[in-house]
Amino acid sequence: MSADSPPLRTEQPPFTGRTTKEWQAADAAHFLHPFTDHQALATKGVRVITRGEGVYVWDSDGQRILDAMSGLWCVNVGYGQEALIEAATQQMRTLPYYNAFFQTTTPAATALAERLAARTPAQFRHVFFCGSGSEANDTVIRLVRRYWDVMGQAQRKVIVSRLNAYHGSTMAAASLGGMAAMHAQGDLPIPGIVHIDQPHYWAHREGAAKDLGREEFGLLAAHWLEEKILAIGADKVAAFIGEPVQGAGGVIVPPSTYWPEIQRICDRHGILLVSDEVVCGFGRTGRWWGCEAFGSKPDLITFAKGVTSGYVPLGGVMVGERMARVLIEQGGEFEHGYTYSGHPVACAVGLANLDVIERQDLVTRVREDTGPYLAQQLAQLMEHPMVGEVQSCGLMAAVQLCRNVPLREAFAPEIAIGMVCRKHCFDNGLVMRAVGDRMIVAPPLVITRAQIDEMFGLVRQALDRTHAEAHAAGWLAR
Numbered sequence: 001m002s003a004d005s006p007p008l009r010t011e012q013p014p015f016t017g018r019t020t021k022e023w024q025a026a027d028a029a030h031f032l033h034p035f036t037d038h039q040a041l042a043t044k045g046v047r048v049i050t051r052g053e054g055v056y057v058w059d060s061d062g063q064r065i066l067d068a069m070s071g072l073w074c075v076n077v078g079y080g081q082e083a084l085i086e087a088a089t090q091q092m093r094t095l096p097y098y099n100a101f102f103q104t105t106t107p108a109a110t111a112l113a114e115r116l117a118a119r120t121p122a123q124f125r126h127v128f129f130c131g132s133g134s135e136a137n138d139t140v141i142r143l144v145r146r147y148w149d150v151m152g153q154a155q156r157k158v159i160v161s162r163l164n165a166y167h168g169s170t171m172a173a174a175s176l177g178g179m180a181a182m183h184a185q186g187d188l189p190i191p192g193i194v195h196i197d198q199p200h201y202w203a204h205r206e207g208a209a210k211d212l213g214r215e216e217f218g219l220l221a222a223h224w225l226e227e228k229i230l231a232i233g234a235d236k237v238a239a240f241i242g243e244p245v246q247g248a249g250g251v252i253v254p255p256s257t258y259w260p261e262i263q264r265i266c267d268r269h270g271i272l273l274v275s276d277e278v279v280c281g282f283g284r285t286g287r288w289w290g291c292e293a294f295g296s297k298p299d300l301i302t303f304a305k306g307v308t309s310g311y312v313p314l315g316g317v318m319v320g321e322r323m324a325r326v327l328i329e330q331g332g333e334f335e336h337g338y339t340y341s342g343h344p345v346a347c348a349v350g351l352a353n354l355d356v357i358e359r360q361d362l363v364t365r366v367r368e369d370t371g372p373y374l375a376q377q378l379a380q381l382m383e384h385p386m387v388g389e390v391q392s393c394g395l396m397a398a399v400q401l402c403r404n405v406p407l408r409e410a411f412a413p414e415i416a417i418g419m420v421c422r423k424h425c426f427d428n429g430l431v432m433r434a435v436g437d438r439m440i441v442a443p444p445l446v447i448t449r450a451q452i453d454e455m456f457g458l459v460r461q462a463l464d465r466t467h468a469e470a471h472a473a474g475w476l477a478r
Contacts, residue, residue, distance in 0.1 A: 015050070020060040023048045034169070047426070052079030055444045055451055057431075067431045068441040068455050073247060073279045073396075074310030077356045078446040084311045087352035091345045100129070100342040109342030112350045116318065119288055119354065120301060123320040126328075129342040133278035133304035134168025136315040137241070140274055140300055141172050142336045144239045147272070147323050150331045156238040157192045160228055160271075164198045166248035167241065167276055167302075176241055179248075194232070196224040198246060199254040202389050202400055205408060218255025226265045239272035239299075244290025247279035247442070250435035251398035253391045259294035272323070274300040278315070279396070282306030283357060283445050286367030286394035293393070299323055307350050314346035362445040366394045373449050377456045384460070386467045386476075396442040398435075399459070401466075404477035411437055415475055421466040428465075430458040 018026070028042040048060035055078055057067050070076060077084070091108060098106050113127045128143070130136050141159065148156040161167065163178035174182045175189030178198070183189060197204075199221035201214050209217040229237050240262065246252035266273045275298035280290030282303070287293040289301065299322055304315030319327070327334060340346070357363065371394040378390045378397050388402035401418065403411045411417040418434030425432040425439075433440045443455060470476050 020048055021045070023060060054078045054080065055447050063429060065426070065429050065431055066443075066451070066455055066458060068443045069431045069433050070442050070444045071310050072305070073284070073442050074305035076282055076284070076306040076445045077309045077353060077360075077362070078444040081309070081311075081353075081356055083352045083356055084309065084349050087348045088312060088345055091348035095344050098344060099339060101337065106342065106344040106347070108344040108347035108351065112347040113342075115351060115354055116307075116316075120318050121289065121292065121297065123297065123299075123322070124301065124318040125321055126319045126324045127316050128319060129314070129316045129347070130338050131313050131340045131343070131346075132168070132315045133276075133302060134170045134173040134315075135338060136278065136302035136304055136317050137167045137173040137176055137276065138170055139317050139336065140239075140241065140302060141176070142334075143300065143317065143319065143323065143327070144272055144274070146331065146334060146336075147326060148238055150326055153235070155236055158232055158237045159193050160225060160237060160240045161193060161195050162198045162242055162246075163195050164200070164249040164252070165195075165241075165243060165246055165276075167243075168278075194228065196228050197221065198249065198252060199258045200246075200249075200252045201255065214255045215257045218257035219261055221254070222258050222261035222265060225262060226269075229265070229269050229271065234269040234271070237269065237271050239274050240266055241274035241276055243276045243278075244280045244285065244294050244296075245393050245396060247396070248435065250438040251391060251393075251396050251440045251442075253393045253398075254294070256294075259291075259296040263296045272300065273298040274302065276302050278302055278304045279442070283363040283366055284394050284396055284442065286363065286371045288363055307353065308346060309353050309356075311353070312343075312346040312349045313340075314343065314350055357445070360446065366445055370445075370447060370449065370452065371395055374452055377452055381456070381459070381463070384463050384467070386463060386470070395445055395447070397440065399439040399463075401437045401439065403470075403475065407477070409477060411470075411475060415470075417466065417470065417475070420469060421462055424462040424465040424469075425458070428458050428461050430455065430462065432459065432462065 024045040027046045049057050050060050051058050055067055057065050095106060100109060116127050117125050128139055130139055145157055161176045161178055165178040167173045167176040171190060175193045178195045199218060201209050201217050208220060225240055275291040277289055285293040291298050299320040301318040308314045374395060374397060375392045378392050381387050381390055381399055386401050387399055388405050388408050389400040391398045403409045418437050418439060421439055422434040
């Protein structure tokens with residue numbers, strides 16, 4: 001935290017009466033975790049995190065861990081911000097809950113809607129609240145299809161997304177995403193959702209991107225959208241959805257040519273453009289919104305995570321005036337909503353969170369100071385014998401691991417080299433996520449240069465230990 005940051009709460013954490021093994025036993029007996037092989041977890045034993053402060057968390061054995069993933073891309077203002085804690089407390093005392101149904105609001109919900117309208121690009125004046133990014137992207141499907149119904153073009157139902165995209169894990173949001181493992185469970189995607197390939201220069205290095213520069217490849221990847229639209233028929237396509245930077249897919253930073261060309265294609269064919277900002281929003285890219293960093297002007301923005309820095313669940317959809325005016329003036333009743341739409345405690349925390357971001361000028365700091373410094377430190381990892389590529393945007397970054405760097409040769413999938421590296425990270429006091437052979441970070445926006453140095457010191461140690469293990473096991477090229 002910076003010297004002028006407000007004090008953090010560092011009280012003794014609750015739930016201190018059990019040992020780690022007792023927590024692990026209780027967890028294995030009762031808690032089904034997301035995206036988890038529960039049999040394997042029960043054998044290994046869950047990691048128990050007991051408290052957090054700034055950019056660090058502590059486990060039940062007292063180990064301090066630098067949380068380079070901001071929880072799950074969300075704790076933007078760091079752990080222990082007293083202003084957010086106080087906002088939640090005061091709102092709970094005043095009005096812990098009321099709904100937004102029955103032509104009713106609460107001051108916190110309306111105030112946050114007003115504040116978000118002022119903090120988003122000029123085309124946005126309205127917001128639909130929900131509880132998560134998954135719910136926000138479900139809501140997008142309802143909004144998009146309702147809009148085209150009201151416009152007298154009910155045949156426009158198809159939404160185009162991308163392979164290796166992540167848009168949530170409900171039936172509809174998982175369908176929008178392009179994760180093959182998720183689609184294999186549950187007969188996904190649902191009808192009316194199709195996918196094109198991702199703008200991943202490294203992944204296409206021996207195929208579509210071969211002999212192309214990065215920016216040329218960006219144009220090619222964007223044209224995959226036009227090809228899909230023409231194959232389906234533009235009169236049947238409702239929208240295109242994409243993350244400005246693909247987060248869970250491995251921090252895939254697109255070429256600078258990609259999003260402007262996507263915008264031109266959507267405009268040419270009258271397709272709605274949806275920017276999924278659940279990860280990229282609220283300063284992560286060095287702009288308030290990722291679409292501002294990459295030059296697109298979406299009709300819808302979905303958000304969650306950073307709106308409350310994860311302190312309380314909240315999500316939503318910013319609805320551009322092109323759509324909002326039609327839905328408000330011609331649409332009649334919109335048959336959609338959630339019990340927790342505009343939850344007053346979540347909205348109060350969201351307002352306090354925006355105050356912290358603005359007071360500490362975190363977006364500017366990421367854009368002009370810590371983001372460029374992270375990129376500078378990241379570039380030095382290219383000297384490592386197992387690193388084939390690095391990418392960053394603001395405070396999110398990726399390190400591509402390779403079996404043979406000169407030949408850009410991948411490790412065998414069964415080795416799961418990313419998970420090997422991830423274990424060394426945790427053992428070393430660092431949270432760094434593995435996506436296949438790609439290691440990624442997205443630290444809290446309050447991280448300092450000194451803490452970035454600390455983070456990369458831990459990254460290097462983990463890479464060295466992974467390289468030593470790979471060498472000993474014979475996994476490296478000889």
